[in-house]
Amino acid sequence: MANFTIVSMVLFFLSLGFKDVSARGDEQSLTIRGFADGETGFWSRNLLLSEDNRFRELEELARGYMTNAELEKSVKEYAQKCRNISRIYSIGTSVKGFPLWVIEISDKPGEEEAEPAFKLLANMHGDEPVGRELLLLLANWLCENYLKDHLATYIVRNIHLHILPTMNPDGFSLRRRGNANNVDLNRDFPDQFFTENNDDNLRQPETKAIMKWMMERKFIASASLHGGALVANYPWDGSEDTRKQYYASPDDKTFRYLASLYSQSHRNMSLSKEFQGGITNGASWYPIYGGMQDWNYIHRGCFELTLEVGDNKWPKAEELPALWKDNKMSLLNLVASVAKSGVHGRILSSKTGLPLPASIKIKDINYTVKAGQRFGDYHRLLAPSQSYDVTAFMPGYESKTTRILLENGAMNLDFVLIPEEEPKDHMDLCNGCQCNCDNKGKLEVMEVFNRNHFQITLALIAISGVLCLIFMGRLRLKLQKRRQLVGHKRTIVA
Incomplete structure (x- = not known):
């Protein structure tokens, strides 16, 4: 019993x-x-x-x-x-x-x-x-x-x-x-x-x-x-x-x-x-x-x-x-x-205009979303009605952060990342030359270079600025034409 x-x-x-x-x-x-x-x-x-x-x-x-x-x-x-x-x-x-x-x-x-x-x-x-x-x-x-x-x-x-x-x-x-x-x-x-x-x-x-x-x-x-x-x-x-x-x-x-x-x-x-x-x-x-x-x-x-x-x-x-x-x-x-819902977009290189398999992170959220290899597209789900700091980053490129207000719909946010500058070697003008150049000789060489090419240099700088503006305008136009995501409210390029 x-x-x-x-x-x-x-x-x-x-x-x-x-x-x-x-x-x-x-x-x-x-x-x-x-x-x-x-x-x-x-x-x-x-x-x-x-x-x-x-x-x-x-x-x-x-x-x-x-x-x-x-x-x-x-x-x-x-x-x-x-x-x-x-x-x-x-x-x-x-x-x-x-x-x-x-x-x-x-x-x-x-x-x-x-x-x-x-x-x-x-x-x-x-x-x-x-x-x-x-x-x-x-x-x-x-x-x-x-x-x-x-x-x-x-x-x-x-x-x-x-x-x-x-x-x-x-x-x-x-x-x-x-x-x-x-x-x-x-x-x-x-x-x-x-x-x-x-x-x-x-x-x-x-x-x-x-x-x-x-x-x-x-x-x-x-x-x-x-x-x-x-x-x-x-x-x-x-x-x-x-x-x-x-x-x-x-x-x-x-x-x-x-x-x-x-x-x-x-x-x-x-x-x-x-x-x-x-x-x-x-x-x-x-x-x-x-x-x-x-x-x-x-x-x-x-x-x-x-x-x-x-x-x-x-x-x-x-x-x-x-x-x-x-x-x-x-x-x-x-x-x-x-x-x-959420934030969507593509990540491209400013140098080539090609997609980058970069990553997206949100401030105060310890979680990273990766963009696709082929299109550089990312899709980051987020709760609506809040502000977010969105950062795109990739090794070899400068990170870029944009603050957004995500309302009840989705938002398109494209990133154009700039490559990091490579360290430049400070080369001496006489490096590799078989001559005895003193400091005075170096200064004379520079004076001649500056006097003969000053106006040419100014012209090159002006032309480069115009070309840069044209390139950025075409890049933005290219982004708009190549977008494959539809149904979102608007596209922002950062």
Whole structure:
């Protein structure tokens, strides 16, 4: 009897410990790379739920959802139906070899442009399938409404949107959170606090595919769709001392703005009684380590949100139209925000007029954004209604800083950087000469030079000034003609 009482108490406290983590925790035995109770290393949570019973329950709920084969077919059909504004490609395969298909949507799909790129992905956790359905609905809506709807047209023409409907197709087939190796992919990324997570030999193929994808393309912002709660989550996801507390990133204001944009565009997310304004800092809600969100921001300059799009992880298929209606404007407004907000521009050399792969920093924000190699374009997301000191810098060039007032829209700000002057050798006029030149001889030489060439020198200076003015005028005209970013309020050249 005593043993039974002890076991009952243990089970009771276990249930309390896992009561509020359904969205970011797990529901069955699962290998997670991260912290546990102040310890590091590999660990598992074993909740008292039969995996077989859970599978049968979800198998029943899966009716009406696309299978992986049906999703792949839909993606390929989309590429044919909307080939004028899209293309498809695979970033790799799952453990079981299923392709990780991506749909790119743009008026120039597959071409590199000086436009911001945004990525959306879903089904990172196999038992959270709503996002994969929503993202295909989003892709189809953009296709059907391009040139008919203003927002659809704006997104297609000004943004390169990449959509990965399922990151974990094996987990979906198995009706479980982890992948085929039963690893939680949202604990599998390198982590700033948990360095033991940085062993690439232990990384899952789906995680490697995402990391390689991010290295090959420059994404400005991103969102990952999850289920089990209704909230927009932003970095940091963990804290240095692993405690549950608000842990702000350098761009906390900007992340709060982006999360609020999604929440306020949603039918009822911002009305949440659990999360003020329908948004939350990850570490404040439920700290995790090895998450994809923080890795994107730290290592690839990509502002990522984790979007919990519904309280129910796996609702009945009949609820999908309502969930699409709830999240549609939130998704569209978030994607459009990468071009409709922040400061954008190009960085060029004053000497050659060519693009520079320089960097942009903002005073009092310890975070640097790099410009693109080909166009020298940068896209710096910032919270609106504030003043910022924006600095462009690059080794070998003089830095340049401009103060801006960023209102509710985006601003274009181009930089023309001047090369630093190279140190000049002070050469003696007689250096290298086989003669005995004294100081008097040097002065006589200079007097002759000055007397004979004074007027010529003045003329050359005047001509140089005129040519400089003509060059700068042509450079500004060239900048205006070559700009590829549209939809912004005005362009300023610094």
